[in-house]
Amino acid sequence: MRDRPIGDGMTRAAGELPLPRITPETGFFWTSGADGHLRVQRCPGTGRWIHPPRPDSGPKGEYTPVPTPVSGRGTVFSYTVNHQPFLPAIEPPYVVAIVELDEQEGLQLMTRLINCDPEDVRIGQRVRVVFERHGEVFLPLFEPDTDVNTGAAA
Amino acid sequence: MTKFEYDTAITGIGRSDIGRRLGRSGLDLTVQAARAAVSDAGLTMADIDGLVAWPGEYPAAPGFNGPSPWRVKSALDLELSWHLACQEGPSQFTPVMAAAMAVSTGMARHVLVYRTTEEATAQGTGKRVLTNGADQGGVTGFLQWHRPFGAVSAANWLALNYQRYLHETGSRREQVGWLAVNARRFAAGNPAAIYTAPLTIDDYLGARMITDPFCLYDCDVPADGSVALVVSAAETAGDAPQAVAIEAVGSAVSARTEWDQWRRPTQMAAQDAARHLWSRTDLKPSDVDTAQLYDGFTFLTLVWLEALGFCAEGEAPAFVEGGRNITLGGALPLNTSGGQLSAGRLHGWGHLYEACLQIRGEAGARQVDGAEVALAAAGGGPHGGCLLLTKPR
Numbered sequence: 001m002r003d004r005p006i007g008d009g010m011t012r013a014a015g016e017l018p019l020p021r022i023t024p025e026t027g028f029f030w031t032s033g034a035d036g037h038l039r040v041q042r043c044p045g046t047g048r049w050i051h052p053p054r055p056d057s058g059p060k061g062e063y064t065p066v067p068t069p070v071s072g073r074g075t076v077f078s079y080t081v082n083h084q085p086f087l088p089a090i091e092p093p094y095v096v097a098i099v100e101l102d103e104q105e106g107l108q109l110m111t112r113l114i115n116c117d118p119e120d121v122r123i124g125q126r127v128r129v130v131f132e133r134h135g136e137v138f139l140p141l142f143e144p145d146t147d148v149n150t151g152a153a154a
Numbered sequence: 155m156t157k158f159e160y161d162t163a164i165t166g167i168g169r170s171d172i173g174r175r176l177g178r179s180g181l182d183l184t185v186q187a188a189r190a191a192v193s194d195a196g197l198t199m200a201d202i203d204g205l206v207a208w209p210g211e212y213p214a215a216p217g218f219n220g221p222s223p224w225r226v227k228s229a230l231d232l233e234l235s236w237h238l239a240c241q242e243g244p245s246q247f248t249p250v251m252a253a254a255m256a257v258s259t260g261m262a263r264h265v266l267v268y269r270t271t272e273e274a275t276a277q278g279t280g281k282r283v284l285t286n287g288a289d290q291g292g293v294t295g296f297l298q299w300h301r302p303f304g305a306v307s308a309a310n311w312l313a314l315n316y317q318r319y320l321h322e323t324g325s326r327r328e329q330v331g332w333l334a335v336n337a338r339r340f341a342a343g344n345p346a347a348i349y350t351a352p353l354t355i356d357d358y359l360g361a362r363m364i365t366d367p368f369c370l371y372d373c374d375v376p377a378d379g380s381v382a383l384v385v386s387a388a389e390t391a392g393d394a395p396q397a398v399a400i401e402a403v404g405s406a407v408s409a410r411t412e413w414d415q416w417r418r419p420t421q422m423a424a425q426d427a428a429r430h431l432w433s434r435t436d437l438k439p440s441d442v443d444t445a446q447l448y449d450g451f452t453f454l455t456l457v458w459l460e461a462l463g464f465c466a467e468g469e470a471p472a473f474v475e476g477g478r479n480i481t482l483g484g485a486l487p488l489n490t491s492g493g494q495l496s497a498g499r500l501h502g503w504g505h506l507y508e509a510c511l512q513i514r515g516e517a518g519a520r521q522v523d524g525a526e527v528a529l530a531a532a533g534g535g536p537h538g539g540c541l542l543l544t545k546p547r
Binding site for chain 2: 078
C-alpha cells in the first residue's frame, strides 16, 4: 500500500465535500499534493515553519515565507471518532485528528485519518500524508505509517 | 485602574418562551424578550437609546444568528444613539461588555442587549447550517482548515481538546458525566428548562457517541429562544426595581485563535479572560456564591472551572464527580438553571439570566441561599468572556 501512487485511484466527484476555495494566500497548500508533496510555509530568515499561512515573518516582518515541501510524516496529537452524520459526503464513523508534523514541535494541522480502524487510533501514533484529489484540490489526509511501529505515547 | 464597570448596572432582564421547535421567528422571540426586559427595568422603549446583539445577521447562518439590530430597531420603534452587532469578540457576552462601555463613555444611557436563536426550528426544517454559513464557491477563512476534513461542528473541534485532556490528566468520562447529571437535577426546578426528566450517570454512560469522547449528554440542546438585558448608566439604576452590578469583565485573549493550533488542551481564550477578570477586582474565586459556566459541551465547563481558579489544573473532573460540590449547599453551586445541557442552548445568555436571577434572589427552588456574587462565563476556543456580578454597590 505504501507504494501506491499518491493522488491516484482516490478521486471523488468535486462538490461532495465542502472544499476549500483556492486563494492567493492558501492555494499553494491545497494544490501542493499534485506532485506528491505537502508544502508548508517556511521563513527564509529563521528557518521556522509557519501554519496557517501568513503574509510575512521574521521579528520585524522582514521575510516572505516560502512554501516548502515537508516530509509528510507526523504524529497524532489528538483525535476524535465522529459518529454523527454531519456531512452526507463522509460516512461515519470517521476519524478527525490533529497531526503534528515531524519538522517542528507545534507544526500541526487538522486532518482526517484514513486506511485505519477508528478503534485502533491512538495519541502518539505515527502517520503519513496521503492525498485525496477533488479537481484541483489535493486534500492532505493521513494514514498509519507502516514504516514504523513505535506504539509510543506522546 | 479605570473601571467602566462601576459606571454601569444591569437594570432589567427578560426572556421569551424557550423551547424546541417553537416555530416562531427570531424577531418575534426577540421582541417578546426585549419588552420583558425593558418593563423589568421600569423603562419604556422611548428610554432605550442603544442596541447591541451577538452576533448579528452576518455572516449569514439562518437559525443561529437571530435578527440584526437594524430589524429589532424597526420592530420596536427605537431611536438610537448607538448600535452594534459583532461575532468576533470576547465571547457571546461581547454585547454586554460593549453596552457597558457605551454607557460609561456617554454614548447611550440605556442599552438593550439581546441574544436570540432559532436553532431547534432551523434544525427541524433542515435549514440549520452548523453556524458556518454557506460554502458556495469554496470554504474560506478559518473554516477551510476544518470543514474539508469532516470537522464541521464545534463538537468535533472541542472533542480533540477533550480527548487530549483525558489523555494528559488521566481523568475519566464517568467523572465528567456528573456535569450532565447536575444540570438535569437543577433543571427539574426551572420551569423554563427544556429537559427535566431525571438523568443518571448510567444513562450518561449508556448514551450514544456523537464525536468521541463526547456522547449525547455532553452536548447542549439546540433551542429556540431569546434573552434580553438592559445595561444602564449606574446613576439611573436607583430607579430600577432590581438592579445587578457588574463588578468586573474578562475579555483578554492571548491564546492562539485557530481551533487546531492549541498546544495545551485547556489553552483557550477562557484562560486569558479569566485571568483578566480577576485582575479587575479585589474579589477572589472563594467569594463567588454561584457560577454559571458555559456548557455548550461538558468539557468547556471543566475549562472554565480551572481557568477561573475554582479548581487546580487537571482537577475539575474530580471536583464535579458525584455532584456534591456543585449542587445547592456545595462548595460551588454550578449551572443552577440546568445550563445549556438541560435548559437549552442560548449561547451563554441562559447562564447570564440565571446569574442575575440568583443575585436578585429570584431563582425559586434552585436559589442559592444569600447569593451576593455570581460569575457567568461563556465561550470556547477563541471565544472567551466572563462577567462577575454582584448586588448593587
